[in-house]
Amino acid sequence: MSTTDTLVAPSAKPSTPEGPAGPGVLQRVLDASWLTIVLAILLALVASSVLIAAANAEVQAAAGYFFSRPADMLGAAWDAIYSAYSALFRGAVFDYEAEGVRRVRPITETMTASVPLILAGLGLAVAFRSGLFNIGAQGQVLMGAAGATFVGITYDLPIVVHVLLSCLAAISVGALWAGIAGFLKARTGANEVIVTIMLNNIAFYLVSFLLTTTLLRQGGTRPISPEVAGTSLMPRMLGLQFRLHWGFVVAILAAVLVWWLMERSVLGFQFRAVGANQRAARTAGIRVNLVFVLVMLVAGGLAGLGGAMQILGTDRTLQASSAGSIGFDAITVALLGRSKPVGTVLAALLFGALRAGSPLMQTSADTPIDIILVIQASIVLLIAAPVLVRELSPLHRAAQLFGYRMKEARA
Amino acid sequence: MSIQTDPVPSRIVDPAAEGTVRARIAWRGPVLYLGTALVALVFFGLLTPSSETTRFMVATRDDMVQIAPFAVPSQATALVLSVLALGLAAWATWLTVQRRRVRTWVPLTFGGLVLLAFLVWVMAGNSNALPLTVLLTGALTLSVPLIFGALSGVLCERSGIINIAIEGQLLGGAFLAVVVASLTDNPYAGLVAAPVAGALVGLVLVMFAVRYWIDQIIVGVVLNVLVIGVTNYLFSTVLTQNPERLNSPPRLPTLPIPVLSEIPVLGPVLFKHSLVVYLMYVAVAVLQVMVFRSRWGLRMRAVGEHPKAADTVGIKVNRTRVINTVLGGAVAGLGGAALVSAGLAFTKELTSGKGYIALAAMILGRWSPKGALAAALLFGFADSLRQVLNNLGSPVPSQFLSMLPYLATIFAVAGLVGRVRPPAAEGIPYTK
Numbered sequence: 015m016s017t018t019d020t021l022v023a024p025s026a027k028p029s030t031p032e033g034p035a036g037p038g039v040l041q042r043v044l045d046a047s048w049l050t051i052v053l054a055i056l057l058a059l060v061a062s063s064v065l066i067a068a069a070n071a072e073v074q075a076a077a078g079y080f081f082s083r084p085a086d087m088l089g090a091a092w093d094a095i096y097s098a099y100s101a102l103f104r105g106a107v108f109d110y111e112a113e114g115v116r117r118v119r120p121i122t123e124t125m126t127a128s129v130p131l132i133l134a135g136l137g138l139a140v141a142f143r144s145g146l147f148n149i150g151a152q153g154q155v156l157m158g159a160a161g162a163t164f165v166g167i168t169y170d171l172p173i174v175v176h177v178l179l180s181c182l183a184a185i186s187v188g189a190l191w192a193g194i195a196g197f198l199k200a201r202t203g204a205n206e207v208i209v210t211i212m213l214n215n216i217a218f219y220l221v222s223f224l225l226t227t228t229l230l231r232q233g234g235t236r237p238i239s240p241e242v243a244g245t246s247l248m249p250r251m252l253g254l255q256f257r258l259h260w261g262f263v264v265a266i267l268a269a270v271l272v273w274w275l276m277e278r279s280v281l282g283f284q285f286r287a288v289g290a291n292q293r294a295a296r297t298a299g300i301r302v303n304l305v306f307v308l309v310m311l312v313a314g315g316l317a318g319l320g321g322a323m324q325i326l327g328t329d330r331t332l333q334a335s336s337a338g339s340i341g342f343d344a345i346t347v348a349l350l351g352r353s354k355p356v357g358t359v360l361a362a363l364l365f366g367a368l369r370a371g372s373p374l375m376q377t378s379a380d381t382p383i384d385i386i387l388v389i390q391a392s393i394v395l396l397i398a399a400p401v402l403v404r405e406l407s408p409l410h411r412a413a414q415l416f417g418y419r420m421k422e423a424r425a
Numbered sequence: 426m427s428i429q430t431d432p433v434p435s436r437i438v439d440p441a442a443e444g445t446v447r448a449r450i451a452w453r454g455p456v457l458y459l460g461t462a463l464v465a466l467v468f469f470g471l472l473t474p475s476s477e478t479t480r481f482m483v484a485t486r487d488d489m490v491q492i493a494p495f496a497v498p499s500q501a502t503a504l505v506l507s508v509l510a511l512g513l514a515a516w517a518t519w520l521t522v523q524r525r526r527v528r529t530w531v532p533l534t535f536g537g538l539v540l541l542a543f544l545v546w547v548m549a550g551n552s553n554a555l556p557l558t559v560l561l562t563g564a565l566t567l568s569v570p571l572i573f574g575a576l577s578g579v580l581c582e583r584s585g586i587i588n589i590a591i592e593g594q595l596l597g598g599a600f601l602a603v604v605v606a607s608l609t610d611n612p613y614a615g616l617v618a619a620p621v622a623g624a625l626v627g628l629v630l631v632m633f634a635v636r637y638w639i640d641q642i643i644v645g646v647v648l649n650v651l652v653i654g655v656t657n658y659l660f661s662t663v664l665t666q667n668p669e670r671l672n673s674p675p676r677l678p679t680l681p682i683p684v685l686s687e688i689p690v691l692g693p694v695l696f697k698h699s700l701v702v703y704l705m706y707v708a709v710a711v712l713q714v715m716v717f718r719s720r721w722g723l724r725m726r727a728v729g730e731h732p733k734a735a736d737t738v739g740i741k742v743n744r745t746r747v748i749n750t751v752l753g754g755a756v757a758g759l760g761g762a763a764l765v766s767a768g769l770a771f772t773k774e775l776t777s778g779k780g781y782i783a784l785a786a787m788i789l790g791r792w793s794p795k796g797a798l799a800a801a802l803l804f805g806f807a808d809s810l811r812q813v814l815n816n817l818g819s820p821v822p823s824q825f826l827s828m829l830p831y832l833a834t835i836f837a838v839a840g841l842v843g844r845v846r847p848p849a850a851e852g853i854p855y856t857k
Contacts, residue, residue, distance in 0.1 A: 065655070069662035147642060149781075202453060204839040208785040212831040215778065223824035346650060349643050382661040384773075387654025394647045399637040 040418050044410055050400045053407050055364075058392035059099065065388060066098050066381055067091035097379040104378075106371030115255065120370060122258040128359075128366025129327060130155065130320035132265040134344035135362050136272045137192075137316030139353040143276060144309040145289035150195060150210025151317045152341025153217030154188040156334075158318025159325045160221050161187030163332040164230060166242025166325065176245040181264075181322050188318015189311040191217065196310025200303035206310075214341065222334040230332060239332040248327040261323040266359065268316060273355040275312070285309055317341070343369075346394050365390060448524070455521050457840040458514035458535060465507040465539045469546035475500040479545045480554035483690050492689060499549035506542040510535055553817045560806075560813050561694045566767075568805025569705050570595060570776075573760025574783025575790065575797035576712055577623070580753035582792060583716060584746045585729040585850040589645025590630050592780025593652035594754050597622035598761020600656045603771040604664075606674035615674055616701060616762045623758020624751045626652060631750035635743045638854040649780065657773045664771060676768030677701060701763040708756065712794040725749055729848035732855040742855045757783075785834055791845055803837075804830045 043049070067073050073094055076087035104110065106124050109117050134151045141148035162184040171179060195213060198204040224230045225237040248259035276282040287295040288305045296302045320340065325332055347365055351357030368390060372383045396403050404410045404420055414420060479502065482494040513535050517527050548555045574591045581588035588594075598619035606615030626648055633644045664672045677699040686696040716722040725745060727735040732742045760783070764775065782804055789803075790796025807830035815823050 065658055069658065071666075149646075198835070198839045202839045203845075204835070205788055205845065208788055208838050209835055211778075211781045211785060212834050215831045216828050216835075219824040219828045223822055226822070226824075342650070345646055349646070382658055384654055384657035384661055387650055388658060389654075391647050391651035391654055395633070395644070395651070398639045398643055398647070399633060401637055402633075 038417075040413060040416065044404075044413055044418055047400070050403050051397055053409070054396035054403050055393055057396055057403065057406055058389055061392050062385055062389045063095040063099070066385060067094050070094035094379075094381075098375055098381040098385070101375040101379040101381075102368070102371040104371070105374030106367035119256060122252060122256045123370040124363065124367040125262050126257050126259065126328060126366075127369040128362040129259075129261045129265045130324045130340050131344055131347050131362035131365055132359050133268055133320030133323060134317040134340055135347035135351060135358040136265075136268055136355060137313035137320070138344050138348035139351060139355070139358050140272060140276065140285065140316070141309055141313040142348055142353045143289050144285040144305065145292065146196075146199070146306065146309055146313075147207050148192065148195070148210050148310065148313050149207055149345065150192060150213050150341070151313075151320075151344045152337055152339075153210070153214035154192050154314045154317035155321035155324070155341045155344075156217045156221055156337040157191040158184035158188035158314075158321030159332055159336050160224065160230065160321075161318065162246075162322035162325050163239050163242060166246035167230075167240050170243070171245060173245045176243065177248060177326065180242070180246045180326055181319060184318040184322030185315040186318070188321060189315035192310040192314025192317065193307060196307040199310075200306045206306075218334055221332070225332070225334060237334065241330045242326060246326055247330070248323065257328060259323075259327040261327040264319075264323070265362075268319070269355040269359050272316070276355075281308070317344070320344070343390070346390055350394050350397060364393075450521055450524065452521075453840060454527065455514070455518040457836070458517050458532075459511075461535075461539055462507060462511040462514040465510055465542045466504075469542040470500065470504040470507045473500040473503050473546050473549050477550035479548045479551070482554035482556045483558060484693075494554040496554075497545070499545055503542045503545045503549075506538050506545065510538040510542065513538065547814060547819050547821060548817070551817060551819070555817070556813065558690060558693055560809055562697075563809030563812060564802065564806035565694065565702065566698070566805070567808045568801045569702055569763040570760040570779055571783045571786055571801035571804055572705050572709065572798055573763060574757050574780055575787040575801050576708055576794055577627075577753040577757035577760070578784055578787035579712065579716065579790075579792055579794055579797055580725075580756060581627070581750045582787070582851055583722075583729045583848055584725045584749040585732060585848055585853070585855070586631055586634055586746050586750045587641040587645060587852045588627075588630065588750065588753060588757075589642055589784065590626055590648040590652075590754075590780075591757050591783050592776055592778065593645075593649040594623040594626045594757035595761040595764060595780045595783070596649075596656055596774070596776045597626050597652050598758030599764045599775050600659070600761070600771055601758075602762040603674045603765050603769075604671055607671050610675060612675045612677040612766070612768075613700070615765075616677070616759070619762035620755035620758040623761060624755040627750045627752075627754020627757075628747075630754070631747050634750075634854060635746055638856075641852050653774055656771075660771060660773055668770070672770045674765060674768055674770070677766040699766050701759070701766050704759065705763070708759075709794050709798050716794060726848070729850055732850050736855070736857065746855075782830070785838075788845060788847075789834065789837055792848065800837075803833060807833055 067090075070090065072090040073087060076083075076090045080087050104120065106120050109120050112119070134155055137154070138148055138151055162180040165180040165183040166176070169176070169179070191213060192210075195204075195206050195209040198209055199206045221230075222237060225239060230239045231237065248261045250256065251258045251260055251262065274282075276285065284295070284300045284305055285308075287298065287300055288302050288309075292302055295305075321337060324336060324340065329336060343365055344362075347361045348358055350361035350364075351359070368386045372386045375381050375385075376383045410418065410420060475498075477499040478496040479499045480494055480496040484492045513531060517531050517535070520527050544555060574595055577591055577594060578588050601622035602615035602619035605618035606612050609615075630641070630644055630648055633639045634641045660672075679697060679699055680703075682696040682703075686692045688696075716725070724735065724740050728740060728742050728745045735745075736742050757780075761776070764779070765771070769775075783801065786800035786804060787797050789800035790798070811823070811826040811829060814821070814826055819826070
């Protein structure tokens with residue numbers, strides 16, 4: 015687990031691509047990582063479309079007489095797949111069936127959905143690069159959301175101050191929650207994977223409990239908090255008809271900050287050194303135990319801010335299920351983004367698009383929302399294994415006829 | 426799962442170095458023991474009203490041997506129990522100061538005493554009697570899937586493959602068990618099918634790890650998401666269309682073992698279960714012996730600790746890993762079948778994180794079948810306690826009872842286990 019910089023495990027050394035004359039144009043283009051990513055996404059969509067077609071009632075009916083009229087089944091399968099993916103596109107990017115400004119609403123929804131994913135994913139990226147496998151974003155997001163909600167419903171403050179204080183509360187609560195795992199790791203060597211998993215569950219029950227007390231519920235019978243005050247809401251970016259809020263800019267700024275922290279600051283260098291080799295870092299005089307705690311504080315603070323954005327930007331009320339699957343999606347986001355800030359932002363946008371588009375897919379194409387998980391998982395698996403993508407890709411297969419050597423590709 | 430390297434072992438002192446260099450005393454254990462004992466004394470002992478009684482019930486109505494429910498005075502019992510615990514804590518502290526080893530039975534007995542004190546306190550003045558056999562039977566039943574999951578982890582990780590995909594293996598096993606058992610109307614068919622699903626997930630995991638050298642933790646996490654996605658999708662499309670035919674599995678019948686199941690208290694708790702529980706007994710016993718006492722186990726551990734050395738003496742490293750991971754997946758699949766053995770219908774994300782708990786149990790049990798069994802039983806007990814106390818009513822809010830297993834794990838991991846050492850080559854792909 016020492017490196018998450020590249021998705022390939024530590025001792026996997028890439029074989030050198032340099033032939034005697036260097037790689038040719040064909041070799042370079044076909045081995046480019048952007049091509050792998052595009053192909054991985056396409057292959058994942060193809061794999062998922064098998065499931066979409068297989069579960070479709072009309073396809074199943076037509077499969078009954080497949081050998082007498084095969085075209086029926088293929089046609090039904092195409093219809094099912096096309097309607098599912100076109101609905102996904104209309105829900106996530108551009109709705110060509112809508113009128114006026116509503117046509118661009120989907121892309122703003124994608125951006126809105128990606129905000130908590132960017133922030134939580136950045137937190138995990140920092141932890142992964144420092145060699146800490148933090149599975150606890152779920153709990154940190156929820157605790158952050160609870161912190162923001164508490165300030166949002168309890169205090170009566172002027173407009174800008176209230177937002178800032180709510181976010182600050184979320185950052186500190188999330189950081190403290192993650193800090194428990196960092197502290198225990200530093201002091202007792204407790205494995206952070208176990209502790210963060212346990213803290214996720216504890217956070218869920220703790221917030222469930224707090225929602226039954228006056229601290230968060232403040233009246234009412236259902237375990238749900240009242241709406242946060244209007245002064246603590248994140249202001250909308252593009253007017254009231256779009257849900258996109260300034261949290262998106264905050265998330266991008268956070269990505270820049272994380273880039274600076276990890277690539278340009280002394281602290282970030284120490285983080286990466288610990289991630290690369292703990293023993294060497296200790297020998298070099300880095301206080302590894304302190305780094306564990308600091309990394310978890312940073313990761314938890316970012317995840318907590320993500321939770322705050324979910325409440326202050328979109329949900330407005332807190333429930334025990336408010337974190338949804340943000341924390342677990344954020345793990346895949348950070349892995350897909352190869353634990354780099356830019357990659358994380360792009361991966362979060364992709365996952366945000368899938369999240370934003372799936373409801374329309376469910377209602378208009380009758381494809382259950384759960385297919386999104388299959389798409390997400392396949393994309394990450396394939397991107398992690400570029401060699402497999404090249405083996406599966408017809409493009410690379412065909413190129414072998416023109417002298418492309420798959421064996422020499424970078425792993 | 427990152428490898429901990431602490432040059433100073435905390436409790437063991439090299440006898441040769443005695444008098445010259447002395448290891449630091451690890452104060453973590455004593456502090457935890459004394460603190461817990463004091464909390465037990467004050468909370469459970471002194472704060473219990475002296476007039477209340479706590480009632481226990483040790484037999485259910487259909488047991489062979491009938492034992493009447495009995496009552497004990499709450500405060501006196503809790504006081505005696507927590508004073509005993511305090512004594513044990515003092516003794517453990519003395520041992521630590523003397524730099525002598527604290528044996529395993531000390532934390533176990535200590536935990537038992539504090540737990541009993543807690544039960545006496547929580548049930549004080551409750552008109553219902555605490556059904557001890559129900560509590561223990563529930564603990565065993567609830568821990569069976571975790572035990573299988575943890576055993577799967579032991580099999581994979583001892584050979585050097587990190588198995589985070591236990592969750593997916595459990596879920597896949599449960600799904601296939603439900604569907605096959607419903608289709609054939611035979612619960613044993615489900616029990617046979619479940620390992621196939623688990624093994625399949627294991628196969629994907631190990632292929633990505635061995636063939637494409639991808640970080641095993643990533644593959645594991647992603648495979649969990651994939652299995653959740655596929656089962657959710659199939660559930661909401663195929664299973665909901667035809668629930669009578671596809672999602673109504675028969676219950677695995679209870680097979681009481683003759684004679685043994687008639688022992689009072691222990692009999693119904695241990696020997697009145699379905700086949701899958703007996704399979705678990707066999708699996709733990711066989712693996713405990715095989716992993717540490719057989720040629721196969723030695724080779725597996727060699728591959729997990731030092732693959733190069735293993736390869737040098739002719740052990741096929743990657744083949745061992747593939748076989749072990751597939752086998753481990755099958756074992757976890759069996760755990761999935763255990764999860765639905767009571768004739769449960771499949772629901773979305775049925776496992777709800779049990780695979781991760783099983784992973785924690787394996788680490789807590791230090792990568793041994795015996796330890797995994799103990800740790801998984803701890804989780805099962807906490808879960809069973811929550812259910813029983815929720816039914817009987819207790820002064821503790823139910824959310825805190827639900828937190829118990831997780832809190833107990835953190836205490837155990839941070840306080841008692843501390844730095845654990847995973848197999849040295851874990852997670853590193855082997856290349857010649």
